[in-house]
Amino acid sequence: MDFTNYKTDGFYDELLEESGHARAGAAHVVKRISEMPFDELLQRQRAAEAALLQMGITFAVYGDKSGTEKIFPFDIIPRIIEAKDWAYLEKGLKQRIHALNLFITDVYNDGKILKDKVIPADLIKTAKTYRPQLEGFTPPRGIWAHVTGTDLVRDSDGQFYVLEDNMRCPSGVSYVLENRHVLKRTFPLAFAAGHVRPVDEYPNRLLETLQYLAPDTLASPRVVTLTPGVYNSAYFEHSFLSQQMGIPLVEGPDLVVKDGYVMMRTTKGYERADVIYRRVDDDFLDPKVFREDSLLGVPGIMEVYKAGRVALANAPGGGIADDKAVYAYVPKIIKYYLGEEAILPNVPTFVCDEEKDCKHVIENIEKMVVKAANESGGYGMLVGPHSSKEQCDEFRLKVAQNPRNYIAQPMVALSRAPVIVDDHFEGRHVDLRPYVLYGKDIYVLPGGLTRVALKKGSVVVNSSQGGGSKDTWVLGGPSSNGKPTDVDAGKH
Amino acid sequence: MLSRVASAIYWMNRYVERAENVARFVHVNLHLELDLPILEGAVGSQWQPLIWTTGDEKEFEKRYAEKGGVTRENVIHFLTFDTENPNSIASCVKSARENARSIREVISSEMWFTLNRFYLMVRDPLAKSTAANDPHTFYTDVKTACALFIGETMSTMSHGEGWHFGRIGRLLERADKTSRILDVKYYILLPRVEYVGMPLDTIQWVALLKSASAFEMYRKRFSIITPKQVSAFLLLDREFPRAALHCINDAEESLRSITGSTENTYSNPAEQLLGRLLADLNYAQIDEIIKVGLHEYIDNLQSRINQTDDAIYRTFFEVRPATSQSQSQG
Numbered sequence: 135m136d137f138t139n140y141k142t143d144g145f146y147d148e149l150l151e152e153s154g155h156a157r158a159g160a161a162h163v164v165k166r167i168s169e170m171p172f173d174e175l176l177q178r179q180r181a182a183e184a185a186l187l188q189m190g191i192t193f194a195v196y197g198d199k200s201g202t203e204k205i206f207p208f209d210i211i212p213r214i215i216e217a218k219d220w221a222y223l224e225k226g227l228k229q230r231i232h233a234l235n236l237f238i239t240d241v242y243n244d245g246k247i248l249k250d251k252v253i254p255a256d257l258i259k260t261a262k263t264y265r266p267q268l269e270g271f272t273p274p275r276g277i278w279a280h281v282t283g284t285d286l287v288r289d290s291d292g293q294f295y296v297l298e299d300n301m302r303c304p305s306g307v308s309y310v311l312e313n314r315h316v317l318k319r320t321f322p323l324a325f326a327a328g329h330v331r332p333v334d335e336y337p338n339r340l341l342e343t344l345q346y347l348a349p350d351t352l353a354s355p356r357v358v359t360l361t362p363g364v365y366n367s368a369y370f371e372h373s374f375l376s377q378q379m380g381i382p383l384v385e386g387p388d389l390v391v392k393d394g395y396v397m398m399r400t401t402k403g404y405e406r407a408d409v410i411y412r413r414v415d416d417d418f419l420d421p422k423v424f425r426e427d428s429l430l431g432v433p434g435i436m437e438v439y440k441a442g443r444v445a446l447a448n449a450p451g452g453g454i455a456d457d458k459a460v461y462a463y464v465p466k467i468i469k470y471y472l473g474e475e476a477i478l479p480n481v482p483t484f485v486c487d488e489e490k491d492c493k494h495v496i497e498n499i500e501k502m503v504v505k506a507a508n509e510s511g512g513y514g515m516l517v518g519p520h521s522s523k524e525q526c527d528e529f530r531l532k533v534a535q536n537p538r539n540y541i542a543q544p545m546v547a548l549s550r551a552p553v554i555v556d557d558h559f560e561g562r563h564v565d566l567r568p569y570v571l572y573g574k575d576i577y578v579l580p581g582g583l584t585r586v587a588l589k590k591g592s593v594v595v596n597s598s599q600g601g602g603s604k605d606t607w608v609l610g611g612p613s614s615n616g617k618p619t620d621v622d623a624g625k626h
Numbered sequence: 627m628l629s630r631v632a633s634a635i636y637w638m639n640r641y642v643e644r645a646e647n648v649a650r651f652v653h654v655n656l657h658l659e660l661d662l663p664i665l666e667g668a669v670g671s672q673w674q675p676l677i678w679t680t681g682d683e684k685e686f687e688k689r690y691a692e693k694g695g696v697t698r699e700n701v702i703h704f705l706t707f708d709t710e711n712p713n714s715i716a717s718c719v720k721s722a723r724e725n726a727r728s729i730r731e732v733i734s735s736e737m738w739f740t741l742n743r744f745y746l747m748v749r750d751p752l753a754k755s756t757a758a759n760d761p762h763t764f765y766t767d768v769k770t771a772c773a774l775f776i777g778e779t780m781s782t783m784s785h786g787e788g789w790h791f792g793r794i795g796r797l798l799e800r801a802d803k804t805s806r807i808l809d810v811k812y813y814i815l816l817p818r819v820e821y822v823g824m825p826l827d828t829i830q831w832v833a834l835l836k837s838a839s840a841f842e843m844y845r846k847r848f849s850i851i852t853p854k855q856v857s858a859f860l861l862l863d864r865e866f867p868r869a870a871l872h873c874i875n876d877a878e879e880s881l882r883s884i885t886g887s888t889e890n891t892y893s894n895p896a897e898q899l900l901g902r903l904l905a906d907l908n909y910a911q912i913d914e915i916i917k918v919g920l921h922e923y924i925d926n927l928q929s930r931i932n933q934t935d936d937a938i939y940r941t942f943f944e945v946r947p948a949t950s951q952s953q954s955q956g
Binding site for chain 2: 187188190374376377381382383385400
């Protein structure tokens, strides 16, 4: 099945140039796929889907009583990132995450950046993700975001931009590992010839990152994963990562605070947990401190945490950096703490909380993408150019009524990649979520989740909104020896 | 090991074992039906005991009385696909898989994979038509899936604490089911005590043995089929893996592996109950059992298995107060 009639339609395509020729790094894969008969390609696509279903790599569909589970739609044509592009991303991500961690510590402690009026103090204190309970607190080793899944997009000129930082409980990395597992079976030959960097070391790196948080005095700290339970849409990932790391997967009711420590209920009595990789949101973590009605958390866990007797990853309160209005300030944050220009640019952002920006957004809403400052998963957003007049008016009203809660961005012409549609290829918009671990130093997994908006023309890639995924092949090259390129990244 | 995890392994194994037993009951009955085209009494008489064997007769009557009561189709549906019956094959497989899903990081990928495929097979809309048109294939597939799961559990999961909890779950379930098969069939075949030992329709007894996959092994042991020896074999045989004594013996051994207790000692109520039950079975004799009443004996056996199950729950799965021992481990 070839790419003869494939059109890039003026978008940046991840595999093909406008002329229809494969990009340098993709030449090998494009050639191999072009030579493959349609039936065979389709058969491989089906085999990959069947493998995912049989392995039970599924997510629960919310609100479906029959217990339906779906596989996350998967397209077998890989997305390819060349070594030099990756080196750039890696450097930019390390810089950004280093600065954001310094920022969070500052915000909860001295507040220098607020006193210096680089960011309005109001903006921080009114953020839904700001946790006054953590004022005056610095987490173990001064790290807040141990695991980050930054969302990146590529514009029509091929430039990468940061779209969201996701410093709370970013999910999806299990799909990176499993997609790779399946694709190695699907295209073994193309894979072998492509010099694709492996992603398998992620669980081990994650475990090291978590172990690093325990006090040095503990010879063998016990690390556990805390999940909201089997009905959570990311449950597969919680279970998968725990299995790969060889650590217990616990639910809230398995833990109890006792004698000043967090204990697990076991068949032999209580046993202490020292580091908790929690996949439960701040809100639900401790009913004594956050939401009282939470049954998913552990009453009293925050007190133990603040006494330094248990470590939590990611650190509660770090979500302040996820606020989309704070996001707009990240280039300034980088400059403020590191004295450097941001390597990875932001998408230009209008903060509706600022009067001038707000006016501009309301007047030009049909040309913009408007997002709620504290939503994720593609909820609470308006894609102006794809919306009716009524929808635009509705958002005009929302923005005017609660400007703090909104930001707006110009429409980015998201890059595309070919997917199989019936009996041919069509371009679909994609984004990229690399995973970054912050322990002894900052580590960027050479790979990432490429999410793809499977609906024609759609730019919303979230799985809850009809998105799928692709395997992401980061190609090896001179700068990819796996060592951190930014020597100072882990130091303060 | 987390209490919740231990409980999930235990129940996962119980449910798989239950599904297998139900499949075997139905399968054997389907064969029997062909051999006995004109059994005395109503058409449904061949199927009624099946409902008794599972112990869900009230549930069945409540929901099927108006749909024709005990008919072949109703009983098969109730025991195989009825999702409202928590003990149907479909429900058991679903529950086993739900438990497995909550402990995927503890069990081996092979175990999960096997169970997930089993679940997808039973859930497949085609399964219902296969079961109706080619029941032999369908019930054989179910039994094979169970055997595969047990085999994977045996050979891919470390034989540590979790594995032992699973083994206890499977064996208690198996002992219970074997005793039920015997109880119900014996009751049907020999309504009155004075009939014991009289020549009876061999086919029925063969069916009973087959319901416990015991026919061939029985033949090797006793060759001639008598009700007394069949009872002795299913309850008191030491070597046959579905005999009550064999199951209780191995369950007791697993329980001691978990706690570290030495033989003939106990350190908690579960061990005490199970050890005492094992001792009783070890020294039991079939003539005595029949004299006292086989039904009464089996009833007592089942209630002691239930008490053990309850004690295991209270000892290991429920929260226990912190002991000085566990604190010193920190």
